[in-house]
Amino acid sequence: MSKLVVALAGLGTIGTGLARLLAENSVAQERLVLKSVLVRDASKPRPYLPASARLVTNLQDVIGDPEIDVVVELWGGVDAALKLCRSALAAGKHVVTANKNLLAEKGPELFALARENGVTIGFEASVCAGIPIIRVLREALRAERILSVEGIVNGTTNYILTRMSEAHISYDEALKEAQEKGYAEPDPTYDVTGKDAACKAGILASLAFGSFVDSQRIPTRGIATLGAEDVRQAEAMGYRIKLIAAGRRTASGALDVEVAPVLLPHDHPLASVRLEYNAVLVESQGLGRTVYSGKGAGPAPTAVSLLADLLDAADGRALPADDAGFTANPAVLEPPRDQIDRYYVHLCVPDKPGVLAKVAGVLATRDVSLASVLQPEAEPDAQSFIPLILTTHRARRENLDAALTELKKEPWGKQVVLRIQDR
Ligand SMILES: NC(=O)c1ccc[n+]([C@@H]2O[C@H](COP(=O)([O-])OP(=O)(O)OC[C@H]3O[C@@H](n4cnc5c(N)ncnc54)[C@H](OP(=O)(O)O)[C@@H]3O)[C@@H](O)[C@H]2O)c1
Numbered sequence: 001m002s003k004l005v006v007a008l009a010g011l012g013t014i015g016t017g018l019a020r021l022l023a024e025n026s027v028a029q030e031r032l033v034l035k036s037v038l039v040r041d042a043s044k045p046r047p048y049l050p051a052s053a054r055l056v057t058n059l060q061d062v063i064g065d066p067e068i069d070v071v072v073e074l075w076g077g078v079d080a081a082l083k084l085c086r087s088a089l090a091a092g093k094h095v096v097t098a099n100k101n102l103l104a105e106k107g108p109e110l111f112a113l114a115r116e117n118g119v120t121i122g123f124e125a126s127v128c129a130g131i132p133i134i135r136v137l138r139e140a141l142r143a144e145r146i147l148s149v150e151g152i153v154n155g156t157t158n159y160i161l162t163r164m165s166e167a168h169i170s171y172d173e174a175l176k177e178a179q180e181k182g183y184a185e186p187d188p189t190y191d192v193t194g195k196d197a198a199c200k201a202g203i204l205a206s207l208a209f210g211s212f213v214d215s216q217r218i219p220t221r222g223i224a225t226l227g228a229e230d231v232r233q234a235e236a237m238g239y240r241i242k243l244i245a246a247g248r249r250t251a252s253g254a255l256d257v258e259v260a261p262v263l264l265p266h267d268h269p270l271a272s273v274r275l276e277y278n279a280v281l282v283e284s285q286g287l288g289r290t291v292y293s294g295k296g297a298g299p300a301p302t303a304v305s306l307l308a309d310l311l312d313a314a315d316g317r318a319l320p321a322d323d324a325g326f327t328a329n330p331a332v333l334e335p336p337r338d339q340i341d342r343y344y345v346h347l348c349v350p351d352k353p354g355v356l357a358k359v360a361g362v363l364a365t366r367d368v369s370l371a372s373v374l375q376p377e378a379e380p381d382a383q384s385f386i387p388l389i390l391t392t393h394r395a396r397r398e399n400l401d402a403a404l405t406e407l408k409k410e411p412w413g414k415q416v417v418l419r420i421q422d423r
Contacts, residue, residue: 004314007062009038010074017299020048031314063087070094089113096309098125104199104215107326114321122309127200128278130301131294137207144284146208148248153200155276156191157243159183164231193222194259197245205247206325213331221260239263240271254334263420337398342420348385348413366403368395385413
């Protein structure tokens with residue numbers, strides 16, 4: 001059987017992990033040959049490269065080489081990676097990529113190009129690295145009607161939230177610890193703002209619901225405004241705060257997709273996912289709830305998924321590019337204002353009489369009723385504010401937001417608003 005000829009673009013963390021696996025794995029050696037590695041600097045020492053591989057610095061050395069069957073894009077980012085993948089697909093080469101940003105932004109264009117040229121795009125590694133969730137959605141559940149997909153898809157934020165909850169430390173302390181252990185970047189913005197999770201949410205929702213969900217249209221909130229008090233109060237109420245990427249079908253047929261920190265009950269399948277681990281919960285009509293969990297980052301887990309995609313291409317069983325949800329028709333998204341949920345609200349208020357009555361009154365005028373009120377004993381902060389923690393009964397998000405906007409006119413401190421999920 002002839003071997004699939006591979007070109008690898010990028011020898012960073014993941015590229016080196018894949019090169020190592022290709023050199024060590026016997027199935028890879030039987031079915032694949034790594035011919036070219038496209039790098040910027042060919043003079044840098046590169047460990048783990050097999051004797052078959054030569055370093056090249058010119059895109060044309062890969063695209064113009066008729067022997068190369070597949071290009072593995074591991075550059076990251078959008079612009080250069082897009083140019084590389086466009087050229088590879090147009091030249092009739094398969095593409096395998098771990099690049100969530102590229103697919104979340106340019107998925108429909110690349111899949112259309114792959115279809116036109118009769119080639120495939122493998123992207124298992126783009127969401128949750130080694131967890132085979134893309135395969136589950138594209139293959140195992142292909143005939144299922146998927147009702148919802150919810151995931152912890154970012155290891156950095158899950159590590160921070162787990163440490164805040166278990167070690168009772170502040171957000172800043174947990175972030176510092178994550179950075180020291182290599183789970184957070186020196187600049188953590190992309191992870192803690194939820195942007196990384198939004199790209200993955202876009203890909204998962206596109207596959208689950210069969211029409212393209214542009215990640216830039218997904219309402220996205222991160223975890224940086226959460227305090228130790230929020231994590232403590234959530235725990236005391238029987239919940240755990242997790243950054244959840246969620247998509248579900250609504251009664252109107254639109255999709256409700258969001259990324260936000262959410263209060264999950266302790267017995268929710270995602271509540272027990274700790275530290276840097278990832279997990280995705282899929283609810284479908286016939287199968288009910290299934291959970292897929294494991295290591296969602298790192299060179300070894302990511303290389304496992306990349307290798308599986310390469311072997312599929314080698315065996316001619318990579319899925320055609322026409323079933324992937326990266327279609328030209330954009331999904332219809334439900335506006336967040338229409339969501340009806342229970343909410344946790346943390347206000348920072350002055351320690352004086354009449355404040356609670358004022359808050360309850362403003363909420364009541366917007367049809368938001370209170371389920372519980374808690375004023376934990378606390379020393380006033382630097383601005384003399386104390387916490388006021390409320391939970392609401394089911395309320396329309398638009399009404400809650402209007403009430404909170406009204407309350408923001410008061411010279412009080414920050415507000416934290418989180419959705420409470422009951423199952
Ligand atoms: N890290 C993870 O755990 C993980 C998990 C799942 C998916 N991914 C995805 O995998 C991809 C690669 O991530 P990574 O962590 O390996 O990144 P990385 O360590 O920064 O490596 C990227 C490599 O690509 C090269 N590169 C970037 N742009 C290039 C260009 N225009 N021309 C030539 N070379 C270029 C860089 O070369 P220089 O060294 O010369 O800059 C570097 O060697 C990303 O899409 C990422 O989202 C990563």
